[in-house]
Amino acid sequence: xxxxxxxxPDDLYYTDRHLWVKKESNGTISIGFNDxxxxxxxxxxxxxxPKKGAVLEAGKEFGTVESVKWVERxxxxxxxxxxxxxxxxxxNPKLVNQEPYNAWFIKLDxxxxxxxxxxxxxxxxxxxxxxxxxxxxKTKGK
Numbered sequence: 001x002x003x004x005x006x007x008x009p010d011d012l013y014y015t016d017r018h019l020w021v022k023k024e025s026n027g028t029i030s031i032g033f034n035d036x037x038x039x040x041x042x043x044x045x046x047x048x049x050p051k052k053g054a055v056l057e058a059g060k061e062f063g064t065v066e067s068v069k070w071v072e073r074x075x076x077x078x079x080x081x082x083x084x085x086x087x088x089x090x091x092n093p094k095l096v097n098q099e100p101y102n103a104w105f106i107k108l109d110x111x112x113x114x115x116x117x118x119x120x121x122x123x124x125x126x127x128x129x130x131x132x133x134x135x136x137x138k139t140k141g142k
Contacts, residue, residue, distance in 0.1 A: 003131045007035045009101060013121040015077045021121060029078050032104040033065065033096050040138055042067045044096040047089040049105055054082040058117050078117050080108035
């Protein structure tokens with residue numbers, strides 16, 4: 001879905017803190033920043049992420065994204081074990097700005113709580129209304 005100049009692919013889940021979540025065909029979960037978030041934060045200068053093998057719990061901090069404007073603390077939307085970390089972001093953090101839906105932060109092996117945790121995210125019918133509300137609220141006066 002596109003709203004104004006912001007893209008939100010329909011096949012992803014979203015958090016109220018502007019992360020996207022994707023169920024991969026192999027069962028892993030990919031997590032990254034959505035288009036609105038990357039435009040609001042501005043030029044990304046540094047991304048701090050956990051190491052492979054780290055155990056994440058939904059709602060707990062797992063990293064940060066830093067720009068000239070601010071530091072955004074990333075909270076895990078899904079519990080699981082970190083299977084992969086996007087090492088490209090260490091040397092080229094601006095990928096978050098250039099390709100927000102390809103510049104994933106981490107890939108997880110989810111726990112048995114996956115469906116319960118996904119049900120708490122924004123997806124499907126709720127998506128259009130949430131996007132309009134968020135874009136209008138976050139870009140007011142811009």
